[in-house]
Amino acid sequence: MRLCARDSGCPAMTAAEVSSSAPLMEAMGLSKTFGIVEVLKDINLTVRAGEVHAIIGENGAGKSTLMKILAGNLAPSRGEIRMDGEAVSFSGPVDAERRGIVLVHQEILLAPDLTVAQNIYLGRELKKGIGVDDRAMNEGAAKAIRDLGGDIDPNAIVSRLSIAQRQIVQIARVLLVPHRIVIFDEPTASLTPHETEALLKVIRDIRAKGVGVLYISHRLPEVKEIADRVTVLRDGRLVASHAASELEPADMARLMVGRDVAKLYPDRHAAEVRETVLEVEHLNVPGYAQDASFRLRKGEILGFAGLVGAGRTELMEGLVGLRPSRGTVRLNGQPVDFRQVHTSLKAGVAYLSEDRKGKGLLLTKDLRVNLTLASLGKFVGALQIDRKRESEALDQAIRDFDIRTGARDILAGQLSGGNQQKLLIAKMMMLDPQVVIIDEPTRGIDIGNKEQIYKFIARLADEGRSIIVVSSEMPELIGICDRILVMRSGRIVGEVTGEHMNENEIVQLATGVKTGEAA
């Protein structure tokens, strides 16, 4: 058995060694049922040393369940896992770790009030006498982070770090365990292209050390770039497993949804120039956005591009009264003062948070309660809430937004990400807003649902509503927007329209390589 901790400095494997290496882990006929629902059926999977094996599939395809089984968080209902030729069963994640299988979670699981070093060594502190050896841990943490190409002070408090930095800390923490197999669960979901590139480099380094990598992602071009082998899951079954060189992103998408995704983005007839609905002048959101001015026309879809941390979300939150802001906002020519969210909602400006689970929906409440939460006033009779009308509204929303739910009485947290987003859109549409601001409309959502959400956005614009889309996914902005504003470091630095709407132009503006004129 070969364990390779980063500190132990084991030599990188040569290419020959890699190709001839025996499988580190084999999963045979893995199945998992919850109650009567079979979420995984008969999965065979091999993880080899020095290979990045990507697992792709739509949400609900069973990727997360499979990963949880492999990392010891769940026991399979049938099938077995073999390591070094012998069958193993994990009593829990700690047991799996002991055998060298570590999981980098999708969510950041760090104690926000502890330092970087304290987090990295949490639960396995280095001892010195009866106390802890802070100096050794700081040094170890600094080295671990340097090895990952990061530059973070080990004494920094985690809550002050950016998401990307936290991700690095999380990975450093996981890699401290002697590991043979590292599982990455959608590690790039909240990273910018630049940060993603850095992470992919880290993964290549890990691979070069002869570690087996399982890599889950929705971002197919990135999978194409990093993976040696791609396995596609659909509805809990393994539908294909190929060398990455044999598959193009388009093939992967087709295998994932089981049909051709010829057109992801809806047709948008060039919107005729219509009247201005929303006019923002010199809006300042202290600490996040400065001097933002822009106009939004009726029926228009306006995109906001930029790197994570450019202040797009904060600008929008300031605009609708979720954060303190100064500046002039005119709606239909009339100056408005959105001090509180309910004033902007009432005026017909709705903001859909990027943080669906944390700020959008009550995950532990049912669909009906969620749907009507922002618009309860419409459902109140003399004194009490009219539940029958609420139920009718839910029926209508399920039809209009194609919310796929097994039962009507499930909790919002039980919906898949895509269906949660549809429910959130439906919830805010109950207010019949004139201006809809959607932040990261498809984050963590699979292709099938993405396509639908783009259609909904286009439909809302066709209905005469004005839409602002904030997104870090440039193809999506280019695909659905009429016009894109680019933000950098809290300022709107340029506008791209027409044939200039391409990734290159946006990246240059977003990173400051090129400076445009403010819109």
Added chain:
Amino acid sequence: MSSVATETTKAPKTSKDWDMAAVAPFIALALLLVLGYFANPNFISVANLMNVITRSAFIAIIALGATYVISSGGLDLSVGSMVAFVASLMILFMNSGTIADPMFMLITAMLLAIALGAACGLFNGLITTIGRIEPFIATLGTMGIYRGLTTWLSQGGAITLRDRELQALYRPVYFGSIAGIPVPIIIIFVTAAIAAFVLYRTRYGRHVIAVGSNEDVARYSGISVNRVRTIAYVVQGLCVAVAVLLYVPRLGSTSATTGILWELQAITAVVVGGTALRGGVGRIWGTVCGAFILEIVGNIMLLSNFISEYLIGAIQGAIIIIAMLVQRSLMRK
């Protein structure tokens, strides 16, 4: 694994499982009644049960308010001292003799108690919301303030309702009965029915649950979180006032030790009734049931001979822990 199931195919945790948590306190109550019968057959007599429920009235009514505060994500430790403070002021006012007509005096004093309760609740609410102080600390502070003011008002002794005529007039509010049912029992059920209607059927009730369940989601949905929370504390104050209206005719006297540890009993009743201490779930009838359970346990201990009644505090403490364990195991399903 710790995150909420995000895939529709995950272990089906539908509303049926949650119903089990709602029913559990009533099952416990039924088991307790059976146990009481075996401990002492007199226990199950109508007279004894009415008596027990009547005595649970203070805690039950205060706990109804606590259900609002807790399900909106707050906590109120000051309710015990608030009872003492409001009752003391009410008695002092009645002793002041500013109004000659006893009936008019009594009604004015009752309205005063209700206004005082609401004001004390509002004070708690504003400190936690506008002052942005953790509810635990804020109400720990006001607990000291209300208690200290009571001790000062009574100069360390007792405050007693002196007017005989007023006493006689007020007495039936606690000791009287309508159609054979003691007034306090009627008041428990009327208050609970109103509380249940507001929490389950009105917009404000829905907002309470939303705020307790996830403050950010509530805020992003245009709900004024501070207003919802502050009103919950006012509701708590009003419930305390109603309890005071029942308490004063019973003893006609208050002292620095009035209502001591009632906050813990109220919170126990709420939790035993199935309301989640972290907020977002409120069970009005469960709370009433929880208050009954606490009082019945005490009564069984009194009627039976196996356990000393001096252990009652320990038993109540054990109940809250067992209730939490049961709740957790039901939610895990």
